[in-house]
Amino acid sequence: MITDLEMPVMDGITLCNEIRKKYSREQLAIIGISGAINGTHSARFIKNGADDFLRKPFCLEEFYCRITQNIDNLNNIEKIQHAANTDYLTELPNRRAFFTNAEPCVQQYIKDKATYCVAIFDIDFFKKVNDVHGHDAGDHILKVFALYLRKHLGTGLLSRLGGEEFSVVLSGTDKKELYTKLDQFRENVASSAVSYANTEINYSVSIGVVFNSTKTLTQQMIEADAALYFAKENGRNRIAVADKI
Known part of the structure; x- marks a missing residue:
């Protein structure tokens, strides 16, 4: 955003202050401009949320360079945030991003009394895949599994x-529908061999799930993990529901 200092109703510095209440520097760049002789306006702009300042009259080339520089800064911040919150191998959100995004989502489901579930997935005998076929094959399985999750x-x-281990927070019309979706996913994984280096690799997944809990996300994850452990201890390639183990 580009704002002049001298404007009717609200000056540029006040506008910057108001905008920063809604948009952080990571979301929006602000360039202040002014033709006033007072030399403190640049500092006041920066102090109240602007990222850059230009004094009028300015060189048009410098104006475009400042815009380009601020856009580049926003893009670099976006790349850093993406790297910090994304799993490098599967391109899914990582654990940090999941807890950041899922907690308010769960609280909203609870508030709305919506039907939802929190589930944890664990690929069965994954160490065996790595031992028999190599770690590159294991990485390929993880990528394919992530694609199945998205699908x-x-x-x-x-x-x-x-x-x-993977996770999901999923909403639906009723508990039966959600369970069916998870079970169909499990069946699809178990019945779909993955091709890698002229070899067909079969694998399965165990799932622990919590339905419609009013507890915190952290507590639900603990219960889903306990259900997952139960599923793996009782034959694998199955779903275990937390309140039924």
Whole structure:
């Protein structure tokens, strides 16, 4: 945004202050301009939320350079934030991003009394895939698994928690519908061999899930993880519901 200091109703410095109440420096760049002789306006602009300042009259080339520089800064911030919140291998949100984004989502579902679930997935015998076929094959399985998640459960908040563990917060019309979606996903994974280096690799997934809880996301994740452990201890390639174990 570019704002002059001298404007009717509200001056540019006040405008900067008001805009910063809604938009951070990571979201919006502000360039202040002024033809006033007072030399303190540049400092006042910066102090009240502007990222840059130009004094009128200015060189048109410098004006465009300042705009380009601020756009580049925003792009660099976006890239850094993406790297900090995205799993490098699967391009899914990472654990940090999941907890940041899912907590307010869960609280809204609770407030609206909406039907939803929190589920954790763990690829069965993943270490065996790495041992038999190599770590490159294991990485390929993780990428394919992430694609399956996007295809079948992409309406939810997905993440790779770490290793071979993934998660989702998913809403639906009723508990049965959500369970069916998770189970169909599990069946699809188990029935779809993955091609890698002239080899067909079969694998399955175990799922622990919590439905319609009013607890915090952290507590729900603990309960979903306990259900996941139960699923793996009782044969794998199955879903375990937290309140039924």
